[in-house]
Amino acid sequence: GSHSPRASPRRPARAMGPKKKEAKEVEDPGKEAREYVNPTPMGQLKSMDEPMQKGYCPHEVEAAWDDWWAEEGYYKGSSDPNDKRPKFSICLPPPNVTGSLHIGHALTVAVQDLLSRWHRMRGFNTLWIPGTDHAGIATQVVVEKKLAREQQLSRHDLGREAFVGKIWEYKAEFHARITKQLRRLGCSLDWSREVFTMDAPRAASVNAAFVRFYDEGLIYRDVRLTNWCCALRSGISDIEVDYIDIEKRTRIAVPGHPKDKTYVFGVIWSFAYKLDGSEDEEVVVATTRPETMLGDTAVAVHPDDPRYKHLHGRHFVHPFNGRKLPLILDSTLVDMNFGTGAVKITPAHDPNDFAAGRRHGLPEITVFTDDGKMAENAGPFAGMMRFDARVEVMVSLKKLGLYRGESDNKMRLGKCSRTADIIEPMLKPQWWVNCTHMAKRAADAVRHGELRITPSEHEKTWYRWLDNIRDWCVSRQLWWGHRIPAYYLKLRGEPAGEVVAATREEALAKAMAKHGCAEAELELTQDEDVLDTWFSSGLFPLSTL
Structure with missing residues (x-):
């Protein structure tokens, strides 16, 4: 059958003759704009005498206007107390000094600029404050990677x-790029009030807030389980942990480990602990993290489980270090209908085990170093990277005849949002913000109609976060950021607690x-840690406006 010319997938044959000139490819579309020389002197009104181009050239059309608007003071908000105009004030959500602005920034600043210019046109005393964010972890990670790539150095090689x-130095370079981009976009920001989240006034506000919260009992220091990133060698908050769902046995590469190796996740392994004083009697436990068994300090069963009634008060023997593991009775932790009904307890590396350990007064034994190696107390596995130790622990358990099987196990795996390292729960002294009361106030405000969330279907997200809030870990074992204003005392050479104050004096x-x-x-001695970026970012509207 025949096809209409419009539907035909084949091109008609080209008539012979001279070839049509091909369109010239533009190799560097930004070259012309970068090389354009603005003829208008800086800050002066743009001359309209030049003939208009046939096509729209943004770099020519936009040139000079922003400089003139700024020079004429059109962007400046008035602080005169006698200025009776209605006020409209916003602060630019400070971009991170980790690179260049992207299309998302262009979208949001366009909306803010529209609001600012509209309010000026309506006769408001309008202030739009520019600023940039030091972005603690994000910036430190970028610079650490740059150092490693260009000079094969770590931050520890350089010193703090x-x-x-x-x-x-990095901040100065990228701050200049960001402000240039904002000016090129024509953002009507009051540049005379530009701020940085680590400038002196912002630092003073951070210290003042920390001291006030500490004095009110909202900030405290405690040794608790922390989301530990071995690549950063720092704790991170819950919101900085990304989760991936693993359906079955999966091999994953892990930062800090050999690049040519992958490690198994999504498996639950079973092994036996032998009863102290018995060759034959044992209890079988299961774990998705065999390497943590080196920090086990007990085995838990349900007090009503008939299978273990005769073992109440007895101990089991750790195969690698000889540690005696008591059998503890815990109806909160143990579901006797799941598996063998026996649970290994590692208080220093698991949230549920930590809580059980505190209930029963168990030792808390950390078996990892800050950079993810096995610690000296890990016996024959000391010095191995933690997931290499996982492999070797299972090999050794098989050799000892204690291996009891394995199966695929659906799980959620926490990863650091900055480094993609596998998060390790670690016991660390950290600074925490008690969020219970403030979270309840925020949730109740929506429930009682004082605060409206639009669209309303997002209320459930609001409640899910706030009704299940945990205390916020605000200390970071980093070097870039606001150093925590806490000082540890020695009185006549003996430790004497801590004081929290805005200055050393x-x-x-x-x-x-x-x-x-x-x-x-x-x-x-001042605390070495710095504050989570969001501590200062959260104060930003208050410290600027």
Whole structure:
């Protein structure tokens, strides 16, 4: 059958003759704009004498206007108390100094610029404050990768002061790029009020907030299980953990481990602990993390489980270190209908085990180093990377005849949002914000109609977060950020607690008053940690407006 020319997938034969000139490809579309020289002197009104181009050339049309608007003060908000105009004030959500702005920034600043210009046109005293965010983890990770790539150095090779100096250099470069982009976009920002989340006024507001929250009992220091990123060698908050769902046995590459190796996740392994004083009697436990068994300090069963009634009060023997593991009775943790009804307890590396350990007064034994190796107390596995140890622990259990099988196991695996490292629950002294009361206030505000969330279907997300809030870990074992204003005391050479103060001088005065001693008797050491970026970012509207 025949096809209409429109439907035919074949091209008609081209008539012979001279070839049509091909359109010239533009290799660098931005070259012309970059090389354009603006004829209008900086800050002066643009001349309209030049003939208009046939096509639209944004770089020519937009040139000079932003400089003139800024020079004329059109962007400046008035602080005059006698200015009776209605006020409209917003702060630019500060972009991270980790690179260039992207299309998402262009979208949001266009909306903010529209609102600012519209309010000026309506006669409002309008202020739109520019600023950038130091972006603690994000910036430090970028600079660490840059150092490793270009100089094969780590931050620890440089030391704290030199490394932070490198970050300030990086910040200066990318801050200049970001502000240039904002100006090129024509953002009507009051540049006379530009801020940075680590400038002096912002630092003062962070310290003041920390001291106030500490004095009110909202901030406290405690040794608790932390989301630990071995690549960063730092704790991170719950919101910085990404989760992946693993349906079955899956091999995954892990940062910090050999690049040519992958490791098994999505499997549950079973092994036996032998009863102390018996060759034959044993209890079988199961785990998705065999390497953590090196930190086991007990085996738990349900108090009503008839299978283990005769073992109440007895101990089991750890095969690698000889540690005696008591059989504990815990109806909160153990479901006797699941598996063997016996659960290994690793208080230092699992949230549920940690809670059980605190209920029963169990030792908390950390078996990993900060960078993800097995610690010295890991016996024959000491010094191995943690997932290499996983493999070797199972090999050794098989050799000892204690292996009891394995099967696929659906699981959620936590990964660091910055480094993609597998999160390790670790017991660490950290600073925490008690979120219970403030989360309840925020949830109740929506429930009682004081706050409206649009669209309303997102209310359930609001409640899911706030009704299940956990305390916020705000300390980071990093070098770039606001250093925590806490000082540890030694009185006549002996540890004497801590004081929290905005400055070292205030800390010293508080310590002298607290202990009734002379300055010469005290030694103060400031906490090495820095605050989570969001501590300062959350204060940003208050510290700027």
